[in-house]
Amino acid sequence: MVATRQSRSAPERPPSRRKRPLTRRQQENRAGLAYLSPTLIVVLVVVVLPIIWTIMLAFQRIRLINVRRAGVFGQYTLANLELVLTSPGFWSSLWTTLVYTIGATVLSILFGLIAALALRAPFRGRTFVRAAVLLPYVAPVVAVTFVWEILLSPQFGMVNNWGTRFFGWDRAIAFLSQREYSMSLFGWQVDVPMALLTVIAFEAWRYFPFAFLFLLARLQAVPRELEEAALVDGAAPTQTFRHILLPQLGAVIALLSVLRFIMTFNKFDDIYLLTGGGAGTEVVSIRVYEYLTARFDIGAAAAQALVLAAGLIVLLIIYLRFLAPRVEDEGE
């Protein structure tokens, strides 16, 4: 019925540039929007509107008590941004976020690549190993952070117990609650940001399966002939990797870098559950949470979150412009 109505009204419309029949085109347009409308509604209500609202909140002095009165026509001010940017520890937390994000992204992709290369060729039990490798990624955060906490605990953790018993550590290391750990390395005294490194290691452990999945899929699509030809030419495995496999993987690695960077930059629960943001692991998203739940300062929390998002967008633009020409080939 819809189709007939459309065909009658069709001649009155301006002619389309394409040669396809207008009615079908319009019907398709309508169906497309209709099919997508539930998605659009959900994303608009639960994602886009809140973002716009946050931007408005960030420029108003609002606390939890007076949030009910807050509207579109509130008093706009830059006080929140000023408060956030000048508050003690802001820049260091931004720096922590950056170190954490880059460290976790690089390590997770590196480990994912090593795992993918090792599990590439078939062997007995590969299916099982492949499934096992994915476990850290599919298991619930809350459960895995608790196991890590207990494993690394200075009082009853297995790691410290074994460390002092078998590896000659002179004392237990508080992996998750020690800001600096001075270590002597070849006679040099080095201060290591212990908690931050542990959190990065956790993140690399939890997300290397993600990189592994992508890289393994890509590796398996590399044509065999390429490697066989290299083999005939007497190329060593490292040479084959460098000159044949790596170029094939470039696009996936670039994509993974962007994805992992975005996800880790915004990460909240992993650090919150492991250290609560203490011992030099206070990333920006933890600060947002603190503003929100400890000080009930919605305005400042929103401003802080906005700074985080802005920082991410700037970094992404820099990355896409200057560092990753390959990503553009991937896009449609």
Add this chain to the structure above:
Amino acid sequence: MDRATFETKLFRVLRWVVIAALIVVTLFPFYYMLLLSLRPIDEVLQNPGRIWAGPAEWTVQTYKQVLTSADEGGQGFLRFLTNSAIVSVAATILTLLVSIPGAYAVTRLRFVGRRQVHFLFLAVYLFPSILLAIPLFVLFTRLGLRGSLAGLTIVYIAQTVPVSIYMLRNYLSTIPVSLEEAAAVDGYSRLQTIRKVVLPLAAPAVMANALYIFMIAWNEFLFALLFLVEDRNDWTVSLGLAQLSGGIEVSKTVLMAGSVVLTLPIVALFFAAERLLTEGLTAGADKG
């Protein structure tokens, strides 16, 4: 021995070293979790370095405490499990109902704003969920949805729909259009075509997708913490476990039993479906 032979031999050995290391690194924490949940707490405190305990030493006391309801002095995880299951199943079904037509539209239909849609989806991931949490907290408080499982489900749908559409789109674009045209010639309407032609063909992708959404919803912590923390009856397993750890009187072995209870369903589901999925997806790949 030239470089190629040397490296080939070296990597043949290294490969097994890596595989062994991978198994230990990924499986050991889970094994340790299970082991600790079965050992009595005083024994754990005396011998923290032991990584084996025979069945004779096992205790199921921890599980009893975790699973019995709060009224009877336990932690009431059965209740939390039910809540998690409700939210995750609802989020999975509803997300698929929303994303399947959406993915079909993005793959097959040309409509105004088709290209711009991607920017909208990007917004979901570009902004930290903690940023969304602030207005959603206020909005849901006003609507009376905060502290309800329905509110949480809505958030999960919004968080998973974009990825779901991407995953499905990749798969749908491999299905030949001619099949759908043939269905149209046979007089199928578009919805009938989706239900009877496209969906059966895309079944593996839909399954993988469902698993993914379920996993996200089951594991999610931040929004559960923000929305449900006030009423113990609404807690999900993740939230219940996190709250449990805050109490000093709860022993670590009980905490590990809770972790096992939280992890087991997702791991069981994953292993069951992984097999199903890889059999479907890699059937042709091994013959290459």
